[in-house]
Amino acid sequence: MVTTVTVNNEMRKKLKKLAAMLDTTQGEVIKKAIELFEKQALQERKLKYPSKVDKILNEASAKIRASDPKWAKISKIIESSTVPIETVIATSWGTEF
Numbered sequence: 001m002v003t004t005v006t007v008n009n010e011m012r013k014k015l016k017k018l019a020a021m022l023d024t025t026q027g028e029v030i031k032k033a034i035e036l037f038e039k040q041a042l043q044e045r046k047l048k049y050p051s052k053v054d055k056i057l058n059e060a061s062a063k064i065r066a067s068d069p070k071w072a073k074i075s076k077i078i079e080s081s082t083v084p085i086e087t088v089i090a091t092s093w094g095t096e097f
Contacts, residue, residue, distance in 0.1 A: 005030070036087060043084060 007015065019026045065072035078085050 036083065039087065040084060043086075 015026050015029055018029045022029065061075075065075060081088075
């Protein structure tokens, strides 16, 4: 079944640019984006800890970050990413940076 999706001009340009850059269809870009979003949403749902465990993890993290500013900076960058680190590693496997 084929359907049409309406997006604003800015989104259309991004979609077109990504499809050209990845040498694929715009539909495939949307499909991959939805797959990534679903994985992220499911991962966030699975990572819900009981409040006691969550409190202990947060306290340990705060202690480590206080003792190592470099680690704290790297952790903050990773946590603020819209894509989980696991996805980045999996999609760039074998790529040299």
